Amino acid sequence: MTLLFQLLVNGLIVGALYGVVAMSFVLIYKASRIVNFAQGEFLLIGAWTCWWLLTSWQLPFWIGFPITLVFMLVFGIVLQVVVLRPMIGEPIISVIMVTIGLSIVFQAAMKWMFGVFAKPFPPIFAHATMDIFGLQVQTVYVVSLGISILIMAGFGWFFKYSRLGLAMRATAFDQQVAQSLGISVRQMFAMSWAISAMVSAVAGVTVGVVNGVSSALSFFGIKVFPAVILGGLDSVIGAVVGGLIVGVLENVAHYLDSQWLNWGNMYEIAPFYVLIAILMIKPYGLFGTKDIERV
């Protein structure tokens, strides 16, 4: 029973991270209708950048981390302007393929630059694990849970009250109307990529600190799909809920599997079975807009 409880807590913490990544995925989708298959590579690039600053330049974490975020901000804007902007108006398969192509390029480039083996972060917190209600939890996870909640709250505030956030919501709602109200749609697209890249990098660094940085990180980008489909592709709240559910689900599946089924590998695969099931039953997810044409 303790094991199950431990797994549930782990699931919630990892799920919160999925939620954060899913949220940044949804942000891009909402703003520019682009499905970003390279979301996982944002985590990867962010984590490697931070790792490189911390090890090669010996910067303390509180300097290296903000530099990483600034870098990812610029990176997101450049990526959108150089690669994605020419794709506006192209058919959906082309746009999907471009982001898939980007993900291959980034992954290979990261392997090229940093090698294929996982590399640990230098220790950041004095105590690696914490004791909460008798459960051993990684300090980083607790901090990451805090950060995740902070980011989610930040997103909530940003879209509800800030000028830029409102402009972005307007763009997502109707590009033409937004443009006629004086909002630069181009800038909004670029901003959405920048914010998405930055937020993903936070998740990437967090996971990197726990598990070490390696190209396995980019699998987060794939795990995001069950989360966003579950929550509804264009719902930010749905992304968070979907992320949490997927996080818990994979841990529970892992538990069931290790106790009774012994199929192995359920931790990785269970979300995909769920994904197919949801696509069959409720393709617009829990919170998504129901505008899918059924045939």
Added chain:
Amino acid sequence: MANVSIIPSGDFKTSYGTDTTIFPTRTSRNFAILGVVLLLACPAFMDRYWLSLLIQIGYLGIAALGLNILVGFTGQISIGHSAFFGFGAFASAWLNNRWGVPVALAIPLAGVLTTGVGLIFGVPAARLKGLYLAIATLAAQYILQDFFGRADWFTGGSAGTIAEPLTVFGFAFDTDERYFYVVLVAMVVMYILGTNLMRTRDGRALVAVRDHYLSAEIMGINLTKYRTMSFGISAFYAGIGGALYAHYLQFVSVENFTILFSIQFLGMIIIGGLGSIMGTLMGTAFMVLLPELMQALSKMVSGTAIDVALNLRENIAFLREMSVGIVIILFLVFEPDGLAHRWKQIKAYWKLYPFSH
């Protein structure tokens, strides 16, 4: 106009039949036959290495044609093609090893089995479009990949499985020179089948579904049927290609059929041209020769400052991987219609030469 030798510079078609001929002129037909004859002679003068590349183009080209029928002609997206390719490879080896089916029969049977799997995944896929379909096939890729790793009885698990070479009446096609002919025959047959499929009622229905599914439905085309069918056909081609691959290498390993391989298939048809049968072959050739090109390039700069700075010798694998992604992006941005379109433009230029305007 089927009996003229050069294309007239204008449209003089008088029947629907002339619009759907495979070869518009005598010359183009003769050139196609000449091409096949030249290929038949290849083993006589080509060395092993080039021959193996041609064989690769052959079996990958068959599988890629299946994907092009699905993506290019029906407008469905699949990011799980390599899983079907792998399923065909394992199925053929399994039929031969477990049930003693002769290889010559196991290859088409593997195609049929893969069609079954394709239809299973095609049924949910027939209800989805565009991006949702892309995500569903992505899930299919991971589920099948996981199945390969788990099903020891079928795939031999992590150890992989042995596939016997193809033997017909005691004659074993076990060298590159011999196997080349098997792949060539299979490829010509499958490509003629594919071309003819597109000239039939069913083929036109697929294109109608792609171009405007609502209009197609109003015209009385059963969308679910044709979408599912397209998945089945695509899986059949993938299965045949995979089976040929298995009996060529005579060993199938679980790790090969990754998402990257699926993306390479998509790259082939994008580079060649979506909805073009000849383009599929061009794209496959491009994708197979790309690593060779990268190798040649890295050899050219070896020893220079670039080589030392990038440490090319050890990282050539990553360079190849990267080149796949870069080529896909470049083609999509600068030549979205692929090599087939470029080829058409060259032909049109010469057709109207010297008065191209």
